[in-house]
Amino acid sequence: MAGQCEKKVEKFQTEEEVAVRLAKYTADLSAKFVKERGVFTVVLSGGSLIYALRKLAEEPYKDTVEWGKWHVFWLDERVVKKDHPDSNYKLAFDGLLCKVPIPPGQVYAINDALSAEAAAEDYETCLKHLVQRNVIATSKATGFPKFDLILLGMGPDGHLASLFPGHALCNEKTKWVTHIMDSPKPPPRRITFTFPVINSAAYNAMVVTGHDTADAVQKALGNIQHHDTLPAQLLAAEDEVTWFLDHDAASKL
Numbered sequence: 001m002a003g004q005c006e007k008k009v010e011k012f013q014t015e016e017e018v019a020v021r022l023a024k025y026t027a028d029l030s031a032k033f034v035k036e037r038g039v040f041t042v043v044l045s046g047g048s049l050i051y052a053l054r055k056l057a058e059e060p061y062k063d064t065v066e067w068g069k070w071h072v073f074w075l076d077e078r079v080v081k082k083d084h085p086d087s088n089y090k091l092a093f094d095g096l097l098c099k100v101p102i103p104p105g106q107v108y109a110i111n112d113a114l115s116a117e118a119a120a121e122d123y124e125t126c127l128k129h130l131v132q133r134n135v136i137a138t139s140k141a142t143g144f145p146k147f148d149l150i151l152l153g154m155g156p157d158g159h160l161a162s163l164f165p166g167h168a169l170c171n172e173k174t175k176w177v178t179h180i181m182d183s184p185k186p187p188p189r190r191i192t193f194t195f196p197v198i199n200s201a202a203y204n205a206m207v208v209t210g211h212d213t214a215d216a217v218q219k220a221l222g223n224i225q226h227h228d229t230l231p232a233q234l235l236a237a238e239d240e241v242t243w244f245l246d247h248d249a250a251s252k253l
Ligand SMILES: O=C1O[C@H](COP(=O)(O)O)[C@@H](O)[C@H](O)[C@H]1O
Pocket: 045, 046, 047, 048, 049, 075, 076, 077, 078, 088, 152, 153, 154, 155, 156, 159, 160, 161, 162, 185
């Protein structure tokens, strides 16, 4: 059941070591799900995560991962054109997707011609069609879509996706995808998966590096009680959550 999964923490000395481990972790899960389901549904974040995935586009993974079975989604997206420097799609395309042979029809970018509200509704509709076709699995525990792997990052304030500390969107219980017009981190208009969907994933991988995240990591993973809950503290999964940390991010644990 979502929320009662195993939580693992893997610590590394450097960001480079995190990237090496993350590539193997992702490739192993790709092989597992392709064998079990015939497809691999993987959800990308923006930010530092994409750089951390760089080793997937190198040997041995470039030639051994079954890229043709991948279906790629975005955990959150900024409501800008796909060629805008703030676009999470552009970041992922330039950093990973242009280097590996994933069929373009299996890369699900948001419709950048729509308003934030309409883009969120449109993306949710897209996910629903893929659930009907069983490309995306369904969680027996929650009834929400069950992605094989969601790859997340965390900001120094403890946000993940476009779910920010203290924001009402963190409490969304029914929508799969929602929109935000006042993101505290620019740009202000974004769409984002909600917690019920995020926490219904089979595997959630949280990748955090850098000294500026150490306080939020301590809050999210330490045993100290706080009156204000960070979004990152709410992260769960159906099977397993793994936090991948470099030395700086883990320095206050
Ligand atoms: O704005 C965003 O921030 C988070 C965290 O980014 P990071 O650079 O601090 O890792 C990111 O995961 C999210 O996708 C993005 O839209």
